Each structure stands twice: as structure tokens, then as C-alpha cells.
Amino acid sequence: MAEFECNLKKYRVLKGLTQEQLADQVGVRRETIMRLEKAQYNPSLKLAIDISRAVEVPIEDIFVFKQE
Amino acid sequence: MSKSKLKIIFIVGVCCLLFLLVSVWYTYTFNAGRLVKPMDFSAYVFQIKDIPMLAAISAIILYGFFLAFLLFISLLNQWQSKTKAVKTRKLNPKLGLLGFLGFFGFLGFWTYSINKTVFPFCFFVFFGFFGFFFEGKMSDTLMDERFKENAQKAQLTAYKIGFALIWLLLLLIGQGRFAANLEHAVIVLIAAISFILGFTLFLGKYLLYRYDHDGQSEEEINGGI
Numbered sequence: 001m002a003e004f005e006c007n008l009k010k011y012r013v014l015k016g017l018t019q020e021q022l023a024d025q026v027g028v029r030r031e032t033i034m035r036l037e038k039a040q041y042n043p044s045l046k047l048a049i050d051i052s053r054a055v056e057v058p059i060e061d062i063f064v065f066k067q068e
Numbered sequence: 069m070s071k072s073k074l075k076i077i078f079i080v081g082v083c084c085l086l087f088l089l090v091s092v093w094y095t096y097t098f099n100a101g102r103l104v105k106p107m108d109f110s111a112y113v114f115q116i117k118d119i120p121m122l123a124a125i126s127a128i129i130l131y132g133f134f135l136a137f138l139l140f141i142s143l144l145n146q147w148q149s150k151t152k153a154v155k156t157r158k159l160n161p162k163l164g165l166l167g168f169l170g171f172f173g174f175l176g177f178w179t180y181s182i183n184k185t186v187f188p189f190c191f192f193v194f195f196g197f198f199g200f201f202f203e204g205k206m207s208d209t210l211m212d213e214r215f216k217e218n219a220q221k222a223q224l225t226a227y228k229i230g231f232a233l234i235w236l237l238l239l240l241i242g243q244g245r246f247a248a249n250l251e252h253a254v255i256v257l258i259a260a261i262s263f264i265l266g267f268t269l270f271l272g273k274y275l276l277y278r279y280d281h282d283g284q285s286e287e288e289i290n291g292g293i
Binding site for chain 1: 209210212213214215280
């Protein structure tokens with residue numbers, strides 16, 4: 001799995017959403033959001049786009065993949 | 069299917085059965101048991117008195133086809149609802165206790181000693197029911213993409229291990245390690261493959277549970293912010 005940093009928590013809090021609310025909006029479990037925030041789960045493109053739309057922040061700002 | 073429909077299907081089945089019984093009685097009483105007693109059908113010539121028996125046989129066959137059709141429709145509906153399913157099925161973890169049925173496999177030693185029956189060795193596969201314990205723990209869980217990914221990973225790992233064990237078993241049996249006697253080798257094969265299949269079924273559920281819950285923090289269990 002490619003290593004990446006995830007800034008989701010920052011943008012989610014800025015948007016005033018709880019993990020549960022965000023999970024409901026994008027149709028996943030809260031545990032998945034938790035893993036995403038810890039960069040322990042590499043999301044699909046669809047989920048990444050859904051999250052980006054939910055928090056209204058570009059994908060590349062939320063998920064930062066490290067250059068090798 | 070509604071209860072009233074089931075009731076109608078059951079009543080129709082009972083009617084068909086009664087019709088058949090009456091026809092058999094009629095045939096034995098008035099038609100010398102034609103079409104009931106073994107006979108050479110290549111030399112069959114139709115007689116008016118055969119009508120009740122022919123009608124009863126046709127009714128039973130039609131009813132059988134009707135039941136098969138209903139089964140097909142029900143399986144189709146089940147498959148469609150499965151493809152639409154977004155949550156895991158509701159299951160009580162206590163169903164995992166069914167895994168103890170696997171011990172019935174040991175009955176094979178008893179039946180083999182009595183009349184050489186080896187079929188009960190297949191019951192070792194029931195050890196797989198222990199997997200219900202872990203499936204029940206994840207009962208009614210939303211199947212999001214991470215869950216599906218974990219499920220695929222768990223199943224793949226379980227099947228890989230299962231196939232490797234079966235291959236190893238075949239290798240050892242092929243070398244005559246367990247039993248030089250062919251009959252004993254077959255028994256070992258039936259028992260061991262049944263056990264491995266049960267183990268694979270269990271492992272799939274167990275690994276899914278582990279992948280889903282491993283590294284779960286206190287925060288994750290109690291609810292996030």
C-alpha cells in the first residue's frame with residue numbers, strides 16, 4: 001500500500017462534522033473514517049471523491065501521497 | 069411468500085397425495101394393480117380404467133414441477149436481495165455452538181467398526197459452524213468498501229491455507245504415510261478433507277473478524293469525536 005498522509009480530521013472538524021455524520025454522508029462505517037484519518041486505510045477513488053465533496057476540500061489537500 | 073399462499077400450496081400437495089392414494093386403492097381393487105405393480109411399459113396398452121392412476125401420476129408430477137418452479141423463483145429473489153444487501157445478515161453468535169456438531173464425525177469410527185459405513189466422517193465439516201460465532205459478532209454491520217475488501221482478503225487467505233493443507237494431505241497419503249491399506253487411506257482422506265473444509269469455513273469468518281477489528285483503539289470502540 002502506498003504511504004500517504006491524511007488531513008481528513010482537520011477538514012472534517014473545520015466543517016463541523018462528526019465521524020458518524022461524515023460516515024453517514026459518504027455511506028461507510030465510522031470505523032472506516034477513523035482508519036482513514038489515521039492513514040491506515042487506502043480509500044477507493046469513489047470514496048475519496050465523496051469525502052472531498054462532503055468536506056468541500058480538494059482530494060489532493062485531504063490525501064497527500066508521499067513521493068518516492 | 070405469505071402464510072395463506074403456503075397454506076394453499078400445502079393443501080394442494082395433500083390433495084395430490086390423497087388423490088394418488090385413492091387411485092392406488094382403485095387400481096388394486098378394480099384394475100389388478102396396473103401401473104402400480106412392476107410391469108413392462110413397452111407392451112403397455114391404454115385402458116379406460118387406467119385414467120385415475122394416470123391422472124394421479126400427472127398431478128404429482130405437475131405438483132413437483134410447480135414446487136421446483138417456486139424454489140427457483142425463491143432462490144432468484146434471494147440472490148437478488150443478496151446483491152442489493154448493504155448489511156451483513158443478522159445472526160446470533162450462539163449459533164457458533166453448532167460447531168460442536170463436528171464431533172459427530174467421530175461416529176465414523178463406530179459405524180465403520182459395525183458395518184463399514186464411512187459416511188459419518190463427513191460430519192467433521194460441521195466444525196465450520198464455529199465460524200458463526202465471529203459472523204454473529206459482526207451481525208448487521210454495514211458492508212462498506214473496507215469491509216468488502218477485508219472479506220475478500222480473508223476468504224482468499226482461508227482458501228489458500230485450505231488448498232495448501234489439502235495438497236499436503238494428498239502428498240502424504242500418496243506416499244502411504246498414514247495408511248498402507250487403500251481402504252484406510254480413503255477413510256483418512258474423507259475425514260481429513262471434511263475437517264479441512266470445516267476449518268477453511270471457520271478461518272474465513274475468523275480472519276474477517278480479525279482484519280476488521282485488529283488495531284481497533286479504545287476511541288474507535290467507544291465512538292469517535
